[in-house]
Amino acid sequence: MTAAQIADDLLILVVLVDLFTLASSRLGTLIRTVALQGMVLGVLPLVAHPGELTVRTVMLATGSLALKGFVFPWLLFRATRDEAVRREARPYVGYSLSLLVGTVMIGGSFVLGARLPLPFPAVSSLLVPVALSTTMIGLFLIVSRRKAATQVLGYLVLENGIFVFGLTLAVKMPTLVEMGVLLDVFIGVFVMGIALHHIHRNFDSIDTSELTSLKDEP
């Protein structure tokens, strides 16, 4: 199979994971699937640019694979240790409607992708649409779910979507910046995990619909 076909199939897998995150309510499964998505994206630069396999790309791939595949799930599992928080509660947008909205978003991002042609050739024509759809679905997850842990997962999906777009520029981005981005995301998730833990201790749940005491009174 050519590099383009492998890249296409991996990107399709990314979108399938997106659809799955919209439909699932079990936190443990969600954490694992988002980790899978991260690992697919970690491997993607290696298969997408087989001719340019340098130490740098291998290092970055291993780094993101380790981070997204193992460290982030571990952090999130630690933050949601209590079994009671493991199931999503009555999201703001129901699962069936979420799936429909997700499908519409995927269609929309393919339309947008057709309007935004890349000025240079990329390994797969799916990169821009998949990036846009994963970003949108990540945003939708953050907005439509109640549990703080699911919101963090939505943030991770959002970052994955942006990462897919970064792959179009894979060869051309300086190492330092890519490392910096990875590091920032890592520290971000780390801090969010700590905050999650505090929220669980303070509120006895991680249902963000209880975080409503700060508001403006008319």
Next chain:
Amino acid sequence: MILALVLLPALAGALAFALASNRARRVLMVASAAGHAGMVVFAWLLSPAAIGGWLKLDALGLVTLTIASGLFLASSVYAAGYLEREGRGPRRDFEEGTLFADAPERVFTGCLLLFLAAMTLVTVSHHLGLLWVAVEATTLASAPLIYFHRHHRSLEATWKYLLICSVGIALALLGTFFLAVAGSNSGQEQLPLVLGDLIAAGPSLNRLWLRVAIIFLLVGYGTKMGLAPMHTWLPDAHSESPSLVSALLSGALLNCAFLGILRVVQVSAAASDRAFISGLLVVFGLISMTVAAAFILGQADFKRMLAYSSVEHMGILALGVGLGGAGSFGAMLHSVNHSLTKGCLFLVAGNVLHTYRTKSAREVHGLLRVLPVSGALWVAGFLAIAGSPPFGPFLSELVILRAALDTGRNWVAAVYVALLAIIFVGMSAIVMRMAQPAEAGVDLPAAAGGEAASAILPPLALGAAVLVLGLYVPPALSGLLHEAGLLLEAYQ
């Protein structure tokens, strides 16, 4: 020299985590702040050398850096006294009566210094990717600062801040990638993300991708800056965090986020597409001012009032840059004025909070009698921030108004003035009620031991600076601000 500017607070922050004695930590904090300010003064006198095109201190960066450094020095002096007054052990929450603890002081001081380091990195970054990393670092460094008083309200504020700003900044990253794609047909080996390269490649930038990038960068950095409608984290974060942190957030951090937007303006000016981003900035500016006006009227919490005032002034900054020309100079001058005034106001608000033990404006009376210096500063600060002469913001807001009228945008000018007036009226109702003497029968708290020097001197210094700037802008400053404004205009 540039590296030293970033490394000094970073190393001091790391050291603060390691030190055992609280007193030593406070000394370290103030000393680092003073050292940092000293180096900034040095940078004024001799322009420091750029490092490989990535790290460079130009006029825009220097303005933001000076504001941040000066404000940090004032806040660190205030913080030394504040931390001493806070004491140890669990305390009683005055709003709900529950017990809560404070975060360990080492976390607070360490994160404060790391916050300064991250902000400095933002001001000297000329590589847009590095700029992004630095802005995200400021979010991560400041989140623990908001969660200093460990109760559920501040936790809620911290969670909103963390999530909303991280999402916004993630969108800004996408915008940065789009910008790199826009610059890709300049025929270079590496996609240009260094500001100098992007500006040089100006006319050859792909216009479609540039505009998409501008939208994402504006929304992304605008979330961090507090432009409506992405400002929702601002009032909560400012009202729940300690006052000196609010001062730094409003006075320094919002400017750093604005710097990200200004870099994009520079690129669009070089690409001869200034009109697109100018239009967007004017719209966002006016929307921010409107939202702020709507929420200031009848606001019960005086710290939230100050937070919405920050939203308003960020709107004014966006408006100024959107108008262009003299408006850009006005925006630069206004960022200095606003930061100094807002810093002073928040520090004073901290004093009020400490004495009256309430955040509700309706329960505060007789401020001028109980805390004479703070009360005077409160009233003066309000006059300044609402745009009345003889203070600094009046001048800068006038320059922006002139720019609007000169470019023929009379409607914009009319809405601008109307909103300023509404906010003036709204704020004066709240502030004056606080300063006026209480009715008979209402007992006032006693300011234990008078007002501490560390609590009055920093806001006094900031307030005096605002007053001076209202009467006379030193030529060195004015020259720098002009130079910064010119950077935002179209190149010949």
Next chain:
Amino acid sequence: MGTLVRPELLLLHALSLAAAPLLPGLIVRTKALIAGRTGPPLLQGYSDLWKLMGKGAVYSDVTSWLFRAGPVAGLASVVTAWCLLPSWGVSAPLSFAGDLVLFVCLLGLSRFLTVLAALDTGSSFEGMGASREITFSALTEPALFLALATLARATGATSLSGMLGGRMTHAWGAAGSSLALTAVCLFVVLLAENARIPVDDPATHLELTMIHEVMVLDHGGPDLAFIQYGAALKLWVFQALLVGLTLPVRTGGLLADAAAFLMGMIILSMVIGVVESIMARLQLSRVPQLLIGAGALAAFGLILTVR
């Protein structure tokens, strides 16, 4: 456009009609073997039909002609739909451009007639089953349309015989991932339309859990025989669609193609049996999520072929 001219083709089409009741028997046998039992003989379906044809039917006083017409008319529409579907690796008895729309509509018609007959009895059990059936079909029909649209796009033909003919082999090379997604969607639709676990349990007789079974509760005798045969033929149709999609063997020899098709059908029936044994019935509120998920997969496959 094909016509029943060659005697071999005639024989094959008659064979499909005759072999349809074998499939449910195969599924039941697989489930029994997995459960450790021996299970009924494979030809049990035929003996059941024979027995039912010999019995008389009892008609309630409240029912009208709809109740008597439902089974017959339903069977007629299923047979017509079967005419459009290619089996055994050859063209269907009837095919024309755009016949996939007629195909879905005929299946919908047969369901409509069954539901009408069920509602005609005036009993609440049938009504309950009918409402559930219609709800789920409101989700499966769009999924089926999307899946067929993807097939049409991928192969460039709009008739079922054209799609599942020689072009399918070529289409797998060009649009493999879309077709894989469509196959998964069609499998879920198959399970839903034929009342299999995890959507509906064909062996249950608890009032609150039946969907399909409950609609035919009041039929007896020849009517029930028509309904059971119709269900078997519907299963044949869906399986043939799926096998035609996933096993596009076109060697050119009639016997080889037919043998491959038969193998595919048997294996698919066994797979269905395995799935039914492994999974438990889904909660009724979760079934829409499953069906919408299948529809989303088909939609995504369609998007991939359209870009």
